[in-house]
Amino acid sequence: MNPIKTRSIKAAALAVIITLALALPGSAQAPVPKPGSPPPPPLLKVFLDWPGTDIEAIRAEIPFVTFVPSLDEAQVRVAITPQGPPPEGHLRIELTGLGEFQGLDNTLTYAPGRDEKPGDVRKGVAALVRIGLLRYAAKTPVAKDLSVKFLDQTKPTSVNDEWNFWVFSLSGNAFLSGETQYRSGSYYSSVSANRTTPAFKVRTQAYGNWSNYWFDLGDGTAYTSKTHGYGGSALVVKSLGEHWSAGGYVEAESSTYGNLNLALSAAPALEYDVFPYSESTKRQLRILYRIGLTRTRYYVETVYFKTAETLLQEALSVAYEVVRPWGKASLQLQGSHFFHNVKFNRVELAGGLEFRIWRGLNLEVDGSYTRIRDQLALSGEGASLEDILLRQRQLATGYNYSFSVGFNFSFGSTKSNVVNPRFGNGGRSISISM
Amino acid sequence: MRKAPGAVAAVILALALALGSKPLPAAAQAASQNIDELKKTAVKVFLDCDDCDLDFIKTEITFVNYVRDRLEAQVHVLITTQATGGGGQEYTLTFIGQNECRDLRDVQKYFSSKTDTEDETRRGLVKTLKLGLMSFVARTPIACRIAVDYALPEAGAAGLDRWRSWVFSLSGNGYFSGEESYMSRMVYGSFSANRITPRSKLKLGLSVDTSKQRYEIEDGTVTGSTSSLDMSGLYVKSLGEHWSAGAYVEIESSLYSNVDLGVTLAPALEFNFFPYSQSTRRQLRALYKLAVIPVKYREETVYGKLRETLFQESMSLSLDLREKLGTISLSVEASNYLHDFAKYRVDTFSVVNLRLYKGFSVFVIGGYSWIHDQLSLLGREPTYEEQLLRLRELPMHSNYFAAVGFQFQFGSIFTNVINPRFGSTGGGGLSIHMN
Numbered sequence: 001m002n003p004i005k006t007r008s009i010k011a012a013a014l015a016v017i018i019t020l021a022l023a024l025p026g027s028a029q030a031p032v033p034k035p036g037s038p039p040p041p042p043l044l045k046v047f048l049d050w051p052g053t054d055i056e057a058i059r060a061e062i063p064f065v066t067f068v069p070s071l072d073e074a075q076v077r078v079a080i081t082p083q084g085p086p087p088e089g090h091l092r093i094e095l096t097g098l099g100e101f102q103g104l105d106n107t108l109t110y111a112p113g114r115d116e117k118p119g120d121v122r123k124g125v126a127a128l129v130r131i132g133l134l135r136y137a138a139k140t141p142v143a144k145d146l147s148v149k150f151l152d153q154t155k156p157t158s159v160n161d162e163w164n165f166w167v168f169s170l171s172g173n174a175f176l177s178g179e180t181q182y183r184s185g186s187y188y189s190s191v192s193a194n195r196t197t198p199a200f201k202v203r204t205q206a207y208g209n210w211s212n213y214w215f216d217l218g219d220g221t222a223y224t225s226k227t228h229g230y231g232g233s234a235l236v237v238k239s240l241g242e243h244w245s246a247g248g249y250v251e252a253e254s255s256t257y258g259n260l261n262l263a264l265s266a267a268p269a270l271e272y273d274v275f276p277y278s279e280s281t282k283r284q285l286r287i288l289y290r291i292g293l294t295r296t297r298y299y300v301e302t303v304y305f306k307t308a309e310t311l312l313q314e315a316l317s318v319a320y321e322v323v324r325p326w327g328k329a330s331l332q333l334q335g336s337h338f339f340h341n342v343k344f345n346r347v348e349l350a351g352g353l354e355f356r357i358w359r360g361l362n363l364e365v366d367g368s369y370t371r372i373r374d375q376l377a378l379s380g381e382g383a384s385l386e387d388i389l390l391r392q393r394q395l396a397t398g399y400n401y402s403f404s405v406g407f408n409f410s411f412g413s414t415k416s417n418v419v420n421p422r423f424g425n426g427g428r429s430i431s432i433s434m
Numbered sequence: 435m436r437k438a439p440g441a442v443a444a445v446i447l448a449l450a451l452a453l454g455s456k457p458l459p460a461a462a463q464a465a466s467q468n469i470d471e472l473k474k475t476a477v478k479v480f481l482d483c484d485d486c487d488l489d490f491i492k493t494e495i496t497f498v499n500y501v502r503d504r505l506e507a508q509v510h511v512l513i514t515t516q517a518t519g520g521g522g523q524e525y526t527l528t529f530i531g532q533n534e535c536r537d538l539r540d541v542q543k544y545f546s547s548k549t550d551t552e553d554e555t556r557r558g559l560v561k562t563l564k565l566g567l568m569s570f571v572a573r574t575p576i577a578c579r580i581a582v583d584y585a586l587p588e589a590g591a592a593g594l595d596r597w598r599s600w601v602f603s604l605s606g607n608g609y610f611s612g613e614e615s616y617m618s619r620m621v622y623g624s625f626s627a628n629r630i631t632p633r634s635k636l637k638l639g640l641s642v643d644t645s646k647q648r649y650e651i652e653d654g655t656v657t658g659s660t661s662s663l664d665m666s667g668l669y670v671k672s673l674g675e676h677w678s679a680g681a682y683v684e685i686e687s688s689l690y691s692n693v694d695l696g697v698t699l700a701p702a703l704e705f706n707f708f709p710y711s712q713s714t715r716r717q718l719r720a721l722y723k724l725a726v727i728p729v730k731y732r733e734e735t736v737y738g739k740l741r742e743t744l745f746q747e748s749m750s751l752s753l754d755l756r757e758k759l760g761t762i763s764l765s766v767e768a769s770n771y772l773h774d775f776a777k778y779r780v781d782t783f784s785v786v787n788l789r790l791y792k793g794f795s796v797f798v799i800g801g802y803s804w805i806h807d808q809l810s811l812l813g814r815e816p817t818y819e820e821q822l823l824r825l826r827e828l829p830m831h832s833n834y835f836a837a838v839g840f841q842f843q844f845g846s847i848f849t850n851v852i853n854p855r856f857g858s859t860g861g862g863g864l865s866i867h868m869n
Contacts, residue, residue, distance in 0.1 A: 156850035173839030402611035416520035
């Protein structure tokens with residue numbers, strides 16, 4: 001039997017090229033090893049049960065498996081049975097895992113079009129079988145040579161959504177810890193309503209947090225303290241093409257740490273991304289300008305003898321982020337000032353880098369520095385020793401910084417995939433932040 | 435060794451032509467249909483993964499619809515991780531078919547290496563995820579727009595491992611922060627040498643850390659510092675699917691605990707009620723340990739000791755479950771000294787994170803300890819600053835921590851859209867990260 005003979009010269013030539021290029025095994029022959037190189041990994045063995053079909057044509061469509069002539073040596077059985085008379089009848093495709101793939105089964109259906117020719121039906125079925133076989137091939141060494149591609153681009157909003165992309169969320173959290181002579185508690189609660197589509201982004205939320213400390217000082221006295229913060233915010237962003245966005249923030253805040261009884265602000269903003277937004281998970285360079293009016297009432301008269309004031313402030317920030325196979329990097333520069341006195345300003349520089357210098361040698365650096373000249377809310381009363389040590393009040397400062405650097409060098413059998421869960425996999429760590 | 439790159443490219447091209455770009459008959463039909471119509475019937479996926487770059491996955495895999503609730507999904511992809519001997523991660527992707535795909539179930543694995551960068555890891559995971567999703571995608575009309583590329587197999591299997599499974603790792607970290615009236619510094623360094631095979635596990639580690647905090651107050655400064663040194667070793671031999679035997683060695687020095695030098699030597703035995711091969715999803719391990727501990731203190735203890743040799747036994751039971759419904763992790767450990775059974779402690783720890791109904795989830799994380807074995811406690815009173823900055827261990831009978839929370843969500847079930855404009859700050863909240 002030589003099926004190629006019956007087909008066009010072009011198709012035959014293509015099939016020959018593929019057959020040669022891959023050294024595709026014949027029905028049951030082992031692959032021909034190339035001289036001087038170890039043999040390629042074995043392919044998935046498939047038994048195709050489709051009476052009367054042209055197996056060579058199927059083979060050309062699915063080159064990453066070997067079709068074997070008997071069920072005994074197969075790892076997967078593919079049975080294709082017509083359901084009803086052609087041309088309207090569907091084809092039922094049953095994939096059955098054998099041996100180590102026992103229990104991995106799937107049933108697919110191919111519905112041919114009204115005027116599909118038998119050759120087209122064969123190709124359509126082969127395309128479905130090809131996709132159906134991937135789960136088995138993924139468990140064999142051939143997996144690393146396979147990749148799946150989607151031929152189209154779709155809009156993420158192409159769904160039937162009765163809520164029109166609105167998501168509402170309600171949450172509450174509490175964190176408590178203590179010892180015989182020490183107790184602390186933090187509580188956080190929020191409600192939010194968000195809507196995210198490619199054209200619009202709406203985020204609204206209201207939150208509250210409360211925390212308290214209690215120290216037994218041993219001599220019959222105890223030190224206790226309570227702090228809280230409440231607020232609400234709304235952000236609306238409209239997309240203006242692949243590079244521009246315009247939007248606005250509205251915020252309300254109350255905080256004992258910041259000496260803010262109530263601060264209300266509204267700020268329109270404009271953003272430009274040098275790279276298209278669609279590349280945001282790989283790289284972004286965003287420039288954001290914001291101008292805002294804030295009305296603030298303080299708990300305690302400030303160091304500038306104010307109990308309330310209205311301020312206009314503008315801010316510009318530039319943020320760069322990139323994630324690449326060598327690692328990732330980010331850099332952010334932000335500056336802001338108040339209009340009533342330009343001397344009240346702030347400049348912040350922050351950056352981070354994770355970089356693979358050489359094979360197992362990785363470097364990680366993070367840092368930020370802020371020059372602070374705008375602590376308008378600072379309490380005129382000063383802070384107690386306890387407030388300072390427990391960091392419960394904003395303190396006067398001209399700067400703050402944080403910097404961290406780390407490196408890791410690993411060598412040896414770093415490609416080892418062995419998992420050995422005995423005696424546990426090392427310690428457990430939990431970090432909680434608010 | 436390898437083929438010329440040109441030849442490989444030609445083969446890939448030929449295959450891409452043969453498999454991908456050539457419109458399939460069904461695809462030809464589909465092209466006339468609107469692709470966005472096909473997307474409406476695409477598989478609904480719930481991604482259940484704590485440490486995945488979800489935005490990246492959603493931008494790379496666009497032939498499915500992502501939903502925020504597991505009950506809405508046709509496939510629930512549960513991704514669990516475990517450390518590998520090489521220092522990387524084993525990702526186990528469990529594809530659980532639901533609703534129309536109830537009959538389908540699959541498990542795929544992806545291994546990342548310790549030397550992989552974040553980008554390499556997320557790409558590798560996306561590739562495995564795509565392959566695993568195909569069985570589900572094949573049941574939807576969008577399947578006709580999927581192409582499969584097959585690059586020519588690379589030569590042969592990996593060569594012999596000349597490091598014989600040994601992995602060495604050296605790391606150093608420093609954290610510095612401050613403002614005019616406050617400064618904090620922390621430096622940490624560690625070295626480890628591990629050899630992990632299915633038959634045995636050997637881990638050796640050394641770590642040092644020091645930290646210092648300085649506060650400016652009205653009449654001067656308050657300074658607090660801590661430092662510790664820790665050397666540890668663990669050997670475990672596998673005895674079948676349920677039993678393991680081994681020993682711990684630990685040498686430590688800690689200012690917080692008033693220990694100048696303490697050595698712990700402890701043989702141990704473990705029984706896992708589930709087979710070890712299921713450990714990524716479920717474990718119930720019971721571990722018994724018998725330790726001998728010679729110890730030298732920094733300052734005289736409340737019991738008037740400067741050095742002593744202690745014998746201690748401990749038993750722990752820990753349960754870890756990772757199911758569709760969520761995560762349950764419970765453990766209890768009890769220990770006592772053999773010279774005085776009244777010197778004992780019991781530690782309990784639990785993490786429960788459950789998605790109970792549509793859109794409703796709760797978590798409880800908590801620990802409670804009964805402590806009656808503070809043998810190293812400082813003989814003198816700690817200073818006021820030492821107490822507020824928590825630099826010294828204080829006498830206690832118990833300690834606890836608890837975090838509880840709930841979330842209720844309703845509205846749109848789809849989470850396909852990534853909109854990075856104006857940044858993606860969530861704004862506040864309690865975030866909990868566990869390893």
